[in-house]
Amino acid sequence: MLTRRTFFQSSIVAGGSLVAGAPLVLPARLFGAQAPSERVRVGFIGTGNQGMGLLKRFLAAELGEVVAVCDVNEGSFGYKELDHFYGRLPAKQLVEADAKKRIKSGVVPTCEAYADFRKLLDRQDIDAVVIVVPDHWHRIISVLALEAGKDVYCEKPLTFSVADGRPLIDAVRKHKKVFQTGSHERSNPVSQFVCEAAKSGKIGTLQKIVTKVGYNNKVGPGPGWQPMPVPATFDYRAWLGPAPEAAYHVDRCLYRFRFHYDYSGGQITNFGAHCNDMAHWGMGLDVGGPTEIECLDAKFLPAGSLFNTATETRFRCKYANGVELICESGPEMVQTRFEGTTGWLQTGYKGTTASDPALLKDCPPAAKGTSDPHSAHLANFVECVKTRKEPRAPVEVGNSSAVLCHIANAMIRLFPETGPVVAKWDAQNEKFIDNDDANRMLVREVRNPWG
Ligand SMILES: NC(=O)c1ccc[n+]([C@@H]2O[C@H](COP(=O)([O-])OP(=O)(O)OC[C@H]3O[C@@H](n4cnc5c(N)ncnc54)[C@H](O)[C@@H]3O)[C@@H](O)[C@H]2O)c1
Known part of the structure; x- marks a missing residue:
């Protein structure tokens, strides 16, 4: 059966046959407005200073559907500037307010807010995660996300130690996932x-x-x-x-x-x-x-x-x-x-x-607005989730x-x-x-x- 997960992972519909590695061409009529090739479903893990910045850009550029957010902080002041209020509840509110603005009638989808990233990774309907936590968590959460079948965007510096690198590279290649380092330059x-x-x-x-x-x-x-x-x-x-x-x-x-x-x-x-x-x-x-x-x-x-x-x-x-x-x-x-x-x-x-x-x-x-380097880097990731190509910062x-x-x-x-x-x-x-x-x-x- 062609699920959204196996669809993104392995095969491309081209001329009626499945061709690995070919550019993605999916007839929208197969899936209608919710065509998986149109809407990547994403979870954000870490919604602090940079996580909120990326989330705002992701929503502004309409890169996909943010269905879940996660942070060990429910919500507080005290980030880069002391009056910045971030955490999982502000992030959830941001996503839902954005959906409300766009959806003129009908049910506005909820965005689940998790305190434990493992609960977010358990969700089978999430294609990709954006990991924006402190460095000591990068490799651990990335590898668990890859093992859970997600494509991963993880912030720089990619690792916390030299020893972190090899297991992370091996996990990306073993699970054949799209992986973007947040080196937005x-x-x-x-x-x-x-x-x-x-x-x-x-x-x-x-x-x-x-x-x-x-x-x-x-x-x-x-x-x-x-x-x-x-x-x-x-x-x-x-x-x-x-x-x-x-x-x-x-x-x-x-x-x-x-x-x-x-x-x-x-x-x-x-x-x-x-x-x-x-x-x-x-x-x-x-x-x-x-x-x-x-x-x-x-x-x-x-x-x-x-x-x-x-x-x-x-x-x-x-x-x-x-x-x-x-x-x-x-x-x-x-x-x-x-x-x-x-x-x-x-x-x-x-x-x-x-x-x-x-x-x-x-x-x-210099690029500005929804094509500023952070947004363009996220867009490149989402594009690669759809096409299975290698992103700019493997x-x-x-x-x-x-x-x-x-x-x-x-x-x-x-x-x-x-x-x-x-x-x-x-x-x-x-x-x-x-x-x-x-x-x-x-x-x-x-x-x-x-x-
Ligand atoms: N690409 C860039 O230009 C850029 C800019 C800023 C930060 N960053 C990177 O982003 C990462 C985060 O930096 P920041 O400035 O946003 O820090 P921050 O402290 O403002 O945000 C990190 C968030 O992660 C949360 N968190 C910590 N452990 C968690 C866990 N196990 N599960 C879920 N949430 C968890 C924290 O509560 C916090 O809200 C760092 O690696 C940093 O280098 C990149």
Whole structure:
């Protein structure tokens, strides 16, 4: 029987026969207005800062039907900006209000709100999930979603550790699912232009890439901070999940988790997942990594502060093709600069420039509105769910960019003890060569029952 699940997964109707891998052409008369090729049914897991942003874009661009949302937070203030009110109930209300606006008569579909993502994954009528939870959950929820038969869009940084990558890649390929890493710069026409120009030799032979990640944009409590009572609307145990036991503080969780190594990797994995992904893209290295890496500088808050990721840092890598990559903290949130033998190109959140304006003659304008890079990246995912094509940021690409950020963090965390040390990296086997201390940092402890 052709169910919506088996339909998306395996076969394409073409000329009356089923042809694997052919473009999707489904006569709408087979299914009417609810043709599965028209409406992908999606669940959003994690409806905080970025989850709500993606949800709004998904609805505005009418990319599919959001039938369920999930968050361990019922709803509260205190996200990126303290007056942002997010969580599963605000998300449910947003989806239902949007449906009400569109459906002029008849029954308005409800959007179920779950506290436990496993209940959402159990639903057989959901084709795909958008996972926008803190990094320490990415691999776990993604793999369970893939095993439950869902296509997956998972936010960057794709993984929480180097060890996360292989099981995630294997699950995507074993279950033959569509998987998009949330590296939305891959769907930004300006980034596409600049990275492809660098890759195709428009600035001669590439020699050096300089990437910038923003300084920490939040200040957490210092040494001697006191735990806070857990709000009744927040399931803190479920939020911690695989992470080590820790006393509750609001600054540990919503949005600000990115400044704690137990859940994320600071701005090196946050913004670094974008600009270093673009560095790999521009040098034509979608899969792989450097041959050596060295931390040149790293500053941290005083011991005992709640935030423990580096506040400022600088690292350097060398690649087998001779390219040098330098990544450093600065006032720009995300910036990637390519330097070649005949010129340079630079792009980031503050704009795009070049050694010669002629290099940017054909550069498209920045996309806005329902085709902004986040929306375009979601649209590319939905399109691939329908066509079974590979999305713009496949799992292997997302993994390689994340691995670079993780090995940089290993060297950054060792820096206060070792100072600058050149570490040899075996990209194929994803291991440091002769550096046990750094290798120990490639695996993160996973608390049961998630181990
Ligand atoms: N592509 C981008 O430009 C971009 C921008 C911002 C954030 N992100 C990524 O999105 C992810 C989330 O970041 P954020 O800023 O939205 O954080 P956030 O804290 O604002 O939101 C995360 C939400 O996930 C919920 N959550 C945590 N564990 C959960 C679980 N087990 N099940 C269900 N919900 C759970 C939290 O309660 C919270 O509401 C991060 O990985 C971040 O790197 C990407």
